[in-house]
Amino acid sequence: MTADQNLYLGILAGALITAIIQSSSVTTGLAIIFAQQGIISLGKRNPHINGANIGTTTTALISIVNMDISAKKDSISTFFI
Numbered sequence: 001m002t003a004d005q006n007l008y009l010g011i012l013a014g015a016l017i018t019a020i021i022q023s024s025s026v027t028t029g030l031a032i033i034f035a036q037q038g039i040i041s042l043g044k045r046n047p048h049i050n051g052a053n054i055g056t057t058t059t060a061l062i063s064i065v066n067m068d069i070s071a072k073k074d075s076i077s078t079f080f081i
Helices: 007-020 024-037 042-055 058-061 069-080
Strands: none
Touching: 007 024, 007 042, 007 058, 024 042, 058 069
């Protein structure tokens, strides 16, 4: 999360961290704390927060494994919206 990276890697890192721990609040909190401590810049914080918001939808994708087709369509549409 603190590595020097471009915008898309920051978004991907935020989404992956959120998908693993299944909490966008923790990922967002870490990004804010790291920015306050000077570990990452404010500009690098925003892609991580956006990625955390994207990663939040992975919980819905994980939960559809044994659901019917309408639940799968709903979860996939939530991911892409």
